Amino acid sequence: MSDGEELLALYERMVLIRRTEKAAYDLFMTGLVKGTTHLAAGQEGVAVGASAALRPDDYVFATYRGHHHAMARGATAEECLAELMSKATGVCGAKGGSMHLTKASAGMLGSYAIVGAHLPMAVGAAWSAKLRDSGQVAVAFFGDGATNIGAFHEALNLAAVWKLPVLFVCENNFYMEYTPISEVTAVPNPAADRAVAYGLPSEIIDGNDVLVVRDAVTRAAWRAREGEGPTVIEAHTYRQYGHSRADPAKYRPAEEVEEWLKRDPLNIARARLEKLGVGSEAIAAADQRAGQVVEAAVDAAKNAPGPDPAQALTDVWADGGAAWRT
């Protein structure tokens, strides 16, 4: 595959996620998605770039803002949207919802909605890989806000002490929910500056450039597989929607939003594609394909049946049941 073809495939995957997020937003606003959503539009470069650098059997752990990670690892737009719409065909059978998209068969071991909780889990998966000598790595994606919770620090320390094949990838979108991360954090680079305390190497990268992410994760995964231990990657990025639901994100200055929209990961990828000689027709065709997939996914999810009510009392235990007493 040429560089142009490879980047075009990554671009199309990002467009697919972007269109899915737009569909999720529209479906939420029309009441077809209940509860909450935390959209990752604008942050696709991190998920798709990282995924391009990983083996199919590597482990990924994500947060409640995790649609892009599930899809980057292979969950389809249809099974994700069906999950959001409480349908039986959802990727978790409508038991998880937007915050818990999981595709274990693709090594995507879950989206966790307690901030920072999944970092120790990724450490454990890396520990398991090391003990089984499988050559796998584990990746924890997390937001800047997670760097101020205890589990982040316990995870980095243990991973460093045990020299585990784990990557800590911070999606620094500069806001912990509604508050600028700089107002609540003692150091300017919330993840990278903390890595020093645990003797871990770190990189601060442009998370909106899918190739920059791919290359940084490739380096870190290589180190991990060589037995060199964990790496912290702080990827600068920006969410294009609010924190959750219908949050209009008015706490962000208009000039800042405008500046980041210019640095949309899709724009950056398109500019790179042009430099690689990929024509605008090929790019438009990718856009169109992604659009069609999402349109069909929305239709299929809308038409899918809801979950069988009996499913509420399954899947607690490994035997499939929920019996807790005789």
Add this chain to the structure above:
Amino acid sequence: MTADAGTKAETNVITYREAVAEGIAREMRRDPTVVCLGEDIGAAEGVFKTTVGLHKEFGSQRVWDTPISEQAIVGAAMGAAMTGLRPVAEIMFSDFLACCWDYIANEIPKVRYMTGGQVTVPLVVRTANGGGLGFGAQHSQAVENWALTVPGLKIVAPSNPADVVGLMAAAIRSPDPVVFFEHKGLLASKGERPPADHVIELGRAAVTRPGDDVTIVALASTVPTALAAADELARDGVSAEVIDLRCLVPLDMTTVLGSLRRTSRLVIVEENPYQGGWGGTVASIVADEGFELLDGPIKRVAAACVPLPFADALEEQVIPTVAGVTAAVRALAAY
């Protein structure tokens, strides 16, 4: 007694403390995916000496010392359990479960359900539980009721060495997450060493002492308390049946309700506080499904609803006693 006889006697008798290490070692021998992690469990062999011999036999690739990081210990155990290992994580004192409660309450018991059954979490969280040793308010609690508030956890609390081994085997082999409460007050107690391949299915209560007049339901440390009370009651001609629940989940209500069909009287003895204690759940099931079996009210003998005090003279006022159990049984004699 000759030296030889002494040696022979030792091989057949095992302490509760030794049974913990023995139970783990038996499973580590049969399954290479069983690994241990926790604070001071390796070369130091555990602050309660419940991991003696494990590091020596299995080495540092199977028995891992951790920093004082309860979230990392239990979180890493969870990640490892999801990816092919069977971790046995030690939380030194059960009070410290509060430091990693997110994993016990929000992550481990829910991940299988919320992913629609995509993953399993075959792990054991072992922890030293309970009072009576003068460790004060933050190192003495019986917190098995904390775990009972969370659907998705299996809960084991053995009362004797043979059960420790048999239930440890079942817990480690379980494909579901298990919280395993080892009672600090029982660690020095002795019992018969169980035979090889001794496995006790989770959720099977034991009728430790048969009786006809009253059913006393107990768990872990309250089993010897209940047995001592039954001895005392027998002198007065009261025949008490003592049921050792062994597990809170699965909860063996079949055995409890079956016993009540004969005795018609129920006393529940729990070390956790009365408020929110596990006995409330047992009592509510009996009230709901066994009301017609009863000849009198259900009595609960539980810890007083205060933090555990330090001094023995004060701690004795809080934790259930033999006298408290016999008084409860005698109160039922009026019915």
